[in-house]
Amino acid sequence: MREPRVSDTATLLRLLCGEGIEFIVVGMAAGVLQGVPTTTQDLDIVHRRTPTNVTRLLSLLLRIGAYHRQDLADRRLPPAADALLGHGHLNLQTVHGPLDVLCELGTGVGYDELMPHTESVEDGSVTLQVLDLPTLIAEKARAARPKDKLALPLLIATLEERRRRALDD
Numbered sequence: 001m002r003e004p005r006v007s008d009t010a011t012l013l014r015l016l017c018g019e020g021i022e023f024i025v026v027g028m029a030a031g032v033l034q035g036v037p038t039t040t041q042d043l044d045i046v047h048r049r050t051p052t053n054v055t056r057l058l059s060l061l062l063r064i065g066a067y068h069r070q071d072l073a074d075r076r077l078p079p080a081a082d083a084l085l086g087h088g089h090l091n092l093q094t095v096h097g098p099l100d101v102l103c104e105l106g107t108g109v110g111y112d113e114l115m116p117h118t119e120s121v122e123d124g125s126v127t128l129q130v131l132d133l134p135t136l137i138a139e140k141a142r143a144a145r146p147k148d149k150l151a152l153p154l155l156i157a158t159l160e161e162r163r164r165r166a167l168d169d
Contacts, residue, residue: 007043007097010124012064015096017126019060022048024114025121026105026139028151031133033121036158038151042098047084048111049103055086059102061092069093107141133159 007030016023027044028168047057047168058081067076072135079101104110111127117135120127131139137155140148 010041011096019056021056024129026131033130045102048100064094066092066094
C-alpha cells in the first residue's frame with residue numbers, strides 16, 4: 001500500500017492522543033488549528049522526552065509503519081528510541097502521511113520549555129496543546145526558510161485579527 005503524501009492530520013492526532021502521548025503541535029499545523037487560513041502537508045510535533053512517553057510514541061510509530069523518509073537509499077529505516085530521546089528531528093513517513101517528530105525546536109527548546117507557550121485547542125474529540133501564534137511566528141522568523149518567510153504574513157495577520165477581536169469583546 002502506498003503511503004499518502006499529505007498527512008491525515010486528524011487521524012495522526014487522534015492516534016497520538018489515544019496512546020496518551022505527551023506532545024505539542026508545532027509548525028503550520030499549529031497555525032491551522034488556531035485559524036490561520038492555509039494548509040500544510042505534514043504534521044510537526046515536539047514530544048516529551050521521558051522514557052515512558054518515548055516508549056508509547058515509538059510503539060505507535062512502529063504500528064503505523066513509520067520510517068525515515070529522507071533516506072536517499074530508501075531503506076525505510078524505522079525510528080529508534082535513542083533518536084527520540086535525543087535532540088534532533090525525525091522526518092518520518094507513516095501510513096497516514098508525513099509526521100515530523102522534533103525533539104527540540106531549537107537548541108535546548110524542548111517540550112518542557114515550550115509548554116508555557118502553548119494553547120489548548122479542541123479538535124473534534126481531543127484536546128491538543130498547540131504552540132501559540134506569537135511563539136510560532138518567532139520560530140518561523142528564526143528559521144528563515146523560504147516557506148517560513150511566505151507563511152509569516154498569514155500568521156501575523158491571524159494573530160492581529162485575534163487580538164483585535166479580543167479587544168472588541
